[in-house]
Amino acid sequence: MTAGPLIDAGAAQASGPLLEVDAVSVVFRVHDGALVALDSVSLELRPRETVGLVGESGCGKTTLARCIVGLQRPDSGAVRLDGAPLGQRRSARERRAVQIVFQDPYSSLNPRLSVRRTLRELLSVHGLSSREGLEARCRELIELVGLPPEALDGYPGGFSGGQRQRIAIARALAVEPRLLLADEPTSALDVSVQAAVLDLFAEIRSRLGVSVLFISHNLAAVRHLCERVLVMYLGQVVESGTREAIFSDPRHPYTRALLAAAPRIHPVASAPLPLRGEAPSAIHRPAGCSFHLRCPRAEPICSIEEPRLEPVAGEPARRAACHFRDDPAPRA
Amino acid sequence: MSSPALSVRNLIVSVERPAGRFRAVDEISFEVDAGSSLGIVGESGSGKTLALRALMSLLPSAARVESGTVELGDESLPHAGREARRARRGRMGMVFQDPLSALDPVQTVGAQVAEVPRRIAGFSRRRAWERAVELLGLVGVPDPAARARAYPHELSGGLRQRAAIAIAIAAEPEVLLCDEPTTALDVTVQAQILELIDDLRARLGLAVVFVSHDLAVVRQICPELAVMYAGRVVESGRTERVLERPGHPYTLGLRGAVVDLDEPLGPPRPIPGALPDIAALPTGCAFHPRCFLATAVCLATPPALVEIALPGVSGQTACFHYEQLFAQTT
Amino acid sequence: MSGALLTAPQLELEGARMPSFWRRARRSPTLLAGCTITGLIVLAAILAPILSPDRPDQQDLFHILSGFTWQHPLGTDELGRDELSRLLYAARTDLKVGALAVVFPFCFGTLMGTVAGYYGGLVDSIVMRVVDVVIAFPFYVLVIGLVFVVGPGERGIYVAFAVADWVVYARTIRASTLIVREADYVAAARTGGIGDLRILARHVLPNTITQAIVYVMNDIVLVIVAVVTLGYLGLGVQPPTPDWGAMISDGQEFLTTRWTLSTIPGIAVVLTGLGLSLIGDGLADVLRPR
Numbered sequence: 022m023t024a025g026p027l028i029d030a031g032a033a034q035a036s037g038p039l040l041e042v043d044a045v046s047v048v049f050r051v052h053d054g055a056l057v058a059l060d061s062v063s064l065e066l067r068p069r070e071t072v073g074l075v076g077e078s079g080c081g082k083t084t085l086a087r088c089i090v091g092l093q094r095p096d097s098g099a100v101r102l103d104g105a106p107l108g109q110r111r112s113a114r115e116r117r118a119v120q121i122v123f124q125d126p127y128s129s130l131n132p133r134l135s136v137r138r139t140l141r142e143l144l145s146v147h148g149l150s151s152r153e154g155l156e157a158r159c160r161e162l163i164e165l166v167g168l169p170p171e172a173l174d175g176y177p178g179g180f181s182g183g184q185r186q187r188i189a190i191a192r193a194l195a196v197e198p199r200l201l202l203a204d205e206p207t208s209a210l211d212v213s214v215q216a217a218v219l220d221l222f223a224e225i226r227s228r229l230g231v232s233v234l235f236i237s238h239n240l241a242a243v244r245h246l247c248e249r250v251l252v253m254y255l256g257q258v259v260e261s262g263t264r265e266a267i268f269s270d271p272r273h274p275y276t277r278a279l280l281a282a283a284p285r286i287h288p289v290a291s292a293p294l295p296l297r298g299e300a301p302s303a304i305h306r307p308a309g310c311s312f313h314l315r316c317p318r319a320e321p322i323c324s325i326e327e328p329r330l331e332p333v334a335g336e337p338a339r340r341a342a343c344h345f346r347d348d349p350a351p352r353a
Numbered sequence: 354m355s356s357p358a359l360s361v362r363n364l365i366v367s368v369e370r371p372a373g374r375f376r377a378v379d380e381i382s383f384e385v386d387a388g389s390s391l392g393i394v395g396e397s398g399s400g401k402t403l404a405l406r407a408l409m410s411l412l413p414s415a416a417r418v419e420s421g422t423v424e425l426g427d428e429s430l431p432h433a434g435r436e437a438r439r440a441r442r443g444r445m446g447m448v449f450q451d452p453l454s455a456l457d458p459v460q461t462v463g464a465q466v467a468e469v470p471r472r473i474a475g476f477s478r479r480r481a482w483e484r485a486v487e488l489l490g491l492v493g494v495p496d497p498a499a500r501a502r503a504y505p506h507e508l509s510g511g512l513r514q515r516a517a518i519a520i521a522i523a524a525e526p527e528v529l530l531c532d533e534p535t536t537a538l539d540v541t542v543q544a545q546i547l548e549l550i551d552d553l554r555a556r557l558g559l560a561v562v563f564v565s566h567d568l569a570v571v572r573q574i575c576p577e578l579a580v581m582y583a584g585r586v587v588e589s590g591r592t593e594r595v596l597e598r599p600g601h602p603y604t605l606g607l608r609g610a611v612v613d614l615d616e617p618l619g620p621p622r623p624i625p626g627a628l629p630d631i632a633a634l635p636t637g638c639a640f641h642p643r644c645f646l647a648t649a650v651c652l653a654t655p656p657a658l659v660e661i662a663l664p665g666v667s668g669q670t671a672c673f674h675y676e677q678l679f680a681q682t683t
Numbered sequence: 684m685s686g687a688l689l690t691a692p693q694l695e696l697e698g699a700r701m702p703s704f705w706r707r708a709r710r711s712p713t714l715l716a717g718c719t720i721t722g723l724i725v726l727a728a729i730l731a732p733i734l735s736p737d738r739p740d741q742q743d744l745f746h747i748l749s750g751f752t753w754q755h756p757l758g759t760d761e762l763g764r765d766e767l768s769r770l771l772y773a774a775r776t777d778l779k780v781g782a783l784a785v786v787f788p789f790c791f792g793t794l795m796g797t798v799a800g801y802y803g804g805l806v807d808s809i810v811m812r813v814v815d816v817v818i819a820f821p822f823y824v825l826v827i828g829l830v831f832v833v834g835p836g837e838r839g840i841y842v843a844f845a846v847a848d849w850v851v852y853a854r855t856i857r858a859s860t861l862i863v864r865e866a867d868y869v870a871a872a873r874t875g876g877i878g879d880l881r882i883l884a885r886h887v888l889p890n891t892i893t894q895a896i897v898y899v900m901n902d903i904v905l906v907i908v909a910v911v912t913l914g915y916l917g918l919g920v921q922p923p924t925p926d927w928g929a930m931i932s933d934g935q936e937f938l939t940t941r942w943t944l945s946t947i948p949g950i951a952v953v954l955t956g957l958g959l960s961l962i963g964d965g966l967a968d969v970l971r972p973r
Contacts, residue, residue, distance in 0.1 A: 077539035078510070090874050116876030129867035132972035133889045142885065143875045178972055181627065182397075189871070196875060211396040211628065212566050216610040216621035223620070238540055241612040245621065268614070282544035284569035286596055286613045295544035298495070299509050 037104060039232055040066040040089065040119070040200055045098035047084050054304045058084040060256040061098065063330075066200065071226050071233040073247030073264075075240060075279070079300055080253040082236045086204050089234070090121045113147055120193035124205035126185035130177035136163065136188055137173040143195045162191045166221060183214035190221060200232045201225065207242060219246055240283045244268050252276045255303060255311040258330055262339035272333055272341040272349050274318045310343070318345055356427055357384040358560035359408075359528045364421030366400070366407045368631065375631045377416065378404045379584040382658075385577075387527065390554055390561035392571030392592060394607075395581035398628050401564045404581070405532050408562070409447050410437040425527060443473045446521030448550075450533040452513035456505040462516040463489070463501025469523035488519040493549055511542035515549065522553060529559045535570060547573050568611055572596060580604050583629050583639035586658055590668020600661055600670035600678055602644045638672075646674040707969045714965025720958030724951075728774035735768035740923045748941050760933060760944055770951060773925040778955070780837060780920065781907040784844040785899055791845070792852025793895050797883060799853065800860025800891075811857075814850045822847060826909060827918065835918040840910060848902065852895050859891035866890075893970040900963030904956040911952055927952050 047059040059081045066072055076082045087093035089100055091109050100107045102118055123129040131139060140159045144150045150158045160170050166187040177185055186206055193201055203222060207215040219242055226233050237243050243250060250267045252260040252275065260273040271277045278296040298315050301307055307314050313323035322344055330342040343349070366378035378400040385391045395401040406412050408423055410433060418432040425444055431437045449455040457465055467485035470476040476484060482501070489497035492515040505513055514534060521529060531550065535543040551574045554561045565571050571578060571592060578592040580603065588601040599605040606624035626643030629635060635642050641651040650673055658671045663679055672678070708714055727734060736755065737743075743763035750758055757766035799810040817825070829843035863869060864887065872882050907927075913919035914928020922929060927948040934944030 077541060092870055092873065111876070113876050116874070119874075121871070121874050123867040123871065125867060129871060131868040131872075131886050131890070134885070142872075142877065142881075146875070146877050146881070176972070192871065192875070212568070213396060213607060213610040213624045213628070216612065217623040219612065220620055220623070239612075240540070241614045244614060245612045245618060279540055280614070282541045283614055284543070284547070284567065284573050285615050286569050286572055286608070286611070287615050288572060295548055296541045297545075299511050299542060 038065040039068045039070075039103065040064075040234075041099075041101040041104075042085070042089065043099045043101065045085070045088055045095040045100065047081075047088065047093060048096050051304065056304050057256050057306065058303065059088070059095070062253075062256070062258055063098075064251055064258065064261070066232050066234060068199070068232055069226065069230050070249065071222075071235060071247045073243035073250040074234060074236040074253060075238065075243055075250060076253035077238055077279075077300065079255065079303055081256040082253055083204060085253075086121065086202050086234075086236055089200075090119055090202060091116070117147060117196040118198055119200045119202065120196060120198040121202040121204060122186070122189050122193050122206050125209055126182045126189060127177075127209070129189050130185055130192075132177050135174060135176055136191075139188070139192055140173075140195050143192060147196055149196065158195075162195055163188075165194065166191045167217075181214075182210045183218060186210065186218050187221065190218075190225070194225070194229070194231075198231060200234065202234045202236065204236045205238070206235075208237070208239065215242070222246055240268075240279060252279070255300060255306065257311060257342065258340075259312065259343070260339075260341045261330070262333075262336070262341075266336065266339050272339070272346045273312075273343045274316045274345075274349065275312050276341075277349065278315075278317075318343075318349065320344075356424075358387040358426065359385045359562065360422075360424040361408065362422045362424075364404065364407060364423065365419040366403050366412065366416055367419050368403070369415040370632050372632050376419070377584050377631050378407065380421070381579075381581070381584075381586045383579055383586065383589065385528070385560040385562060387560050388554065388558045389577065390551070390563060390575045392575030392578045393562065393564045393581060394566065394568060394571055394578060395564075396566055396628055398583060398631060399581040400584040400631075401581050402532055405447075405530050405562065405564050407432070409445060409530055410441060411447070443524040444526050445528045445530065446524065446526040447530040447532065448514070448518050448521050448534045451537050452510060452517045453505060455517050456513060458505055461502050461504055462508065462513075462519075463503075466501070466516065466519045466523055469520060473524045484523070485519070488523055489516065492516070492519045492522075492553070493545070494519075509542075510538050511545060514538060514542075514546055518546075518549065518553070522557065522559070525557065527558075527560060529554070529561045531561065531563045533565055534563075536565070536567070543570070550574060568596060568607065569613065580607070583634055584631060585639070585655075585671060586669075587640065587672070588668065588670045589658070590661070594666065594668055598666065598679060600666070600668060600675045601640075601672045602646055602674075602678065603640050605678060606643070646672070646677055648674070708965075711965045711969050713961050714969055717958050717961025717963070717965050720954060721962060722958075724774060724955055724958060725778060727771055728778055731768075731771035731775055735765070735771050737765040737768050739764060739768045739772040739925045741765065741768075748937065748944075750941075757947060758941060758943055760930075761937065766930075766944065766947065769925040769930060770927075770948060773927045773930060773948065774951065774955075776920055776924055776926045777907050777910055777928075777952075780840055780910050780926075781903040784841055784906045784910075785848070785902045787841070787845040788848035788902070789852055789895060789899055792849035793856050793888075793892065795849065796853040796856025796858075797860050797888060797891070800857040801864055801879075801883060801887060807857075810853065814853050817847060817850045818854075820847070823909070823912070827913070827916070830913060830918045835913075836921045840906075840913065840919065844906060844909075848906075851902075852898065855894050855898060856891050859894055860887060863887050863890045893967070896970065897963045897967045900959045900966065904959045907952060907955060 042062060042064045044061045044063050045059055046061050049056040049058055062085060074082050084093060088095050091111055094109050102115060107115055137159055140162055141155050144155055144158055159173055163170060163172050168187055207218050210218060222233055223246060225231050235243060235247055244264060247264060249263055251258050254275050260276045267276060271280060282295055296315055301314060309324040309327050313319040328342045328344045330340045333339040333341055334347045362382045363380045364378055365376055365380055367374045368377040381404060383391060393401050403416055407418050423430045430440045463482060463485045466488055467481040470484045471481040486497045486501050489501055494500050494512055494515050535546050538546060553559060563571060563575050575592055578595045579586045579589040582603050588595055588604050595604060599608055609622040610624055612621050624643055629639055637652040637654055638656050641647040656671045656673050658669045661668050661670055661675060666679060741764060746759055747761055747763045748759060749755055755765050759765055795810050799807040825847045826843040829846055830839035833839040833842045869882060869886050872886050910919050910926060911928035914926050915932040919928050920926040930948040931945045937944050
């Protein structure tokens with residue numbers, strides 16, 4: 022029985038980040054022109070870290086996830102694992118290191134394979150267990166995600182959404198990854214079930230030492246789970262920082278708008294007006310700052326000069342792509 | 354005091370399953386006044402969507418209304434068939450979760466909105482189109498005259514939902530039913546649509562029924578709330594009161610399970626057990642297997658929805674032990 | 684690593700276990716009806732030597748065009764050959780040809796459709812253009828033309844169907860493959876490092892092939908009808924091997940006197956078609972994953 026994840030503790034803790042996304046861009050050619058899905062996006066993930074990626078539809082978060090996992094080739098920039106480039110053609114070891122849990126629990130499992138066969142397929146392809154050990158390892162995995170061993174005999178069609186997500190998580194953990202991407206894993210689930218799945222992710226990080234990149238539009242869930250947060254808009258990272266910083270003192274007007282728009286059980290007395298309009302087309306991007314047309318803080322410079330993602334004054338760990346990152350309050 | 358705009362009493366909806374016919378909605382009752390809005394909250398299997406569709410006489414073929422009354426003002430509505438649709442025409446409108454499938458892909462949105470005044474109020478083509486543009490403007494579509502000529506797939510999710518809302522209110526209905534209208538939308542767009550619905554409610558004096566699984570969303574725009582579980586209303590009352598001092602263990606559990614932006618960080622507490630399937634409901638109170646207050650009486654008899662008899666607390670709950678809950682939160 | 688991270692709510696596992704294929708098959712009335720009808724016909728064909736009163740090519744010129752008698756339960760044709768015997772032996776011929784003729788189109792069409800759908804790009808374009816060309820020909824024109832070229836008889840039928848019939852499978856499978864290719868579980872398999880071949884075999888094909896399997900049943904009917912049609916035109920199975928098409932064609936002249944000579948083989952074709960269609964429909968239900 023394997024003694025836990027194959028974290029190469031030496032290499033991981035030694036130097037630098039586990040995952041680096043370095044100025045990755047992805048452009049899709051469509052009949053109207055060029056759709057910029059990702060515009061020079063960079064991020065870093067350290068071992069045992071949980072990072073949240075927040076954004077609305079069209080911001081590029083799914084494309085970014087696909088690049089990291091190897092399902093999408095970046096048009097420029099690079100993805101690196103432990104400093105080594107990670108292309109689309111990956112070795113088995115590289116494949117194992119990064120796994121993904123998808124949003125839709127109903128299409129993420131092959132309806133014709135039993136749970137056991139789904140798990141065994143991965144285990145045998147990577148030679149992770151001896152013949153005798155396969156069954157034991159499957160049991161281990163299924164119990165790890167909180168399901169009874171009988172679940173191995175079942176087929177996806179017989180499980181609820183929350184249970185299927187657990188099975189999908191077991192599958193992702195089967196190859197002992199060091200990084201787990203979760204692309205909106207709770208959005209399709211009932212409210213009372215979401216809590217349990219979120220907890221499962223927290224445990225995965227703390228007990229297995231797996232880093233988690235948590236992609237979601239649910240700000241409250243991200244706040245509960247993630248130490249660091251990145252906010253994306255129209256293919257760019259517009260703000261990044263620790264959980265405390267982002268949620269208590271956002272410096273980018275879009276982040277502020279997101280937090281203002283998120284419904285809460287205790288409504289804020291003086292809620293600012295919702296953001297006007299909708300995100301512009303990713304094909305015909307506005308000049309200057311991509312957000313300026315909807316921005317309550319916009320000033321003439323915003324339509325001319327595109328702001329860079331730079332640290333906020335006095336807080337080097339915090340970055341915002343806004344000319345007014347140090348002075349975010351809207352003018353009266 | 355005039356009668357409420359919408360009044361539902363003891364509505365029962367059954368559903369056909371391989372194992373037999375089961376009640377998906379089990380004697381629910383509620384009232385909504387004109388200009389007011391009621392939120393109905395529940396998870397899968399709570400029956401909230403079927404209840405709404407029953408009100409609109411839009412049940413799928415496997416489901417049917419068994420009994421109960423649905424009244425608009427003083428008038429009792431038939432449940433099914435042609436008379437049912439005729440009776441609701443122009444008086445009840447509905448907004449669905451997915452605007453892309455709620456709109457006809459081969460017609461412009463303007464044509465779809467215009468169809469309502471043409472069919473119901475007998476407007477001429479030109480006048481109906483003008484009215485459609487007016488309505489699209491009313492629901493906040495920028496440059497409505499041009500947008501009216503667009504097809505649904507050419508519009509963003511938010512604009513589509515606005516168009517769908519325009520269709521729903523085009524006949525100036527008394528009641529607006531909303532089935533998770535913002536679930537498929539982005540957070541910022543959701544905020545806009547919620548504001549729109551609330552605005553229309555006030556301006557047009559609509560009685561709004563808003564079904565959602567999201568407690569925070571209903572908190573935004575519904576002063577009254579009903580919580581459904583396994584086909585029954587387990588608690589109802591003013592939203593503020595229900596969410597701040599829940600009178601039913603399920604509501605309490607739901608509150609504890611939901612992650613919220615303002616609450617202190619700490620693990621959310623999932624409700625033990627699983628949502629029941631209507632074909633295999635527990636005896637007595639459907640929630641008892643998951644309830645920390647359950648006693649022998651809970652296994653034996655399903656609790657009725659009763660008025661909360663405590664000073665300073667209003668609303669109804671279907672729990673034998675509600676005093677214990679309130680004792681904890683005084 | 685022992686111990687659960689977090690226990691999930693009670694599992695209702697009754698629903699999760701999928702009843703075996705056979706149990707589900709037993710529960711489908713359509714499938715059972717189809718199997719019964721087809722089964723009886725196949726059984727009759729297999730037992731033809733036992734059930735037939737005479738040899739199918741045995742001529743009895745003293746009893747031509749006779750009605751139903753004890754000696755010839757279904758009568759005789761214009762050469763005195765026993766109809767029942769010919770019917771049973773013809774069943775052998777037609778069922779065999781029907782089943783064999785679809786094998787190549789099924790396999791080749793599925794292969795082409797899968798490759799075209801999964802890989803896309805140039806491969807897809809080439810395969811689809813070939814499909815377009817073949818489909819552009821009216822089916823019977825193509826089949827008759829090919830049989831003419833290769834020569835009438837069984838071999839011609841197999842060749843003709845190999846060329847003309849695979850395209851439907853290719854198109855159907857390609858459409859299903861395009862959809863399945865985008866499914867999250869396929870993406871998960873790719874992310875998990877599972878190779879293309881294995882993905883195609885384990886994840887794509889099982890989820891796309893049901894459509895083809897259901898179609899195969901109807902295709903066999905199509906082949907039998909085509910064989911019958913070709914036989915009617917003299918291009919099908921050659922005499923003295925009996926086949927329903929030739930029987931129908933030969934019996935034409937006697938429609939006013941002995942109408943049973945053409946009608947009875949016609950009914951046999953219809954019943955076979957019915958049985959196979961019912962199997963196809965039944966399979967469609969049973970093979971769908973819950």
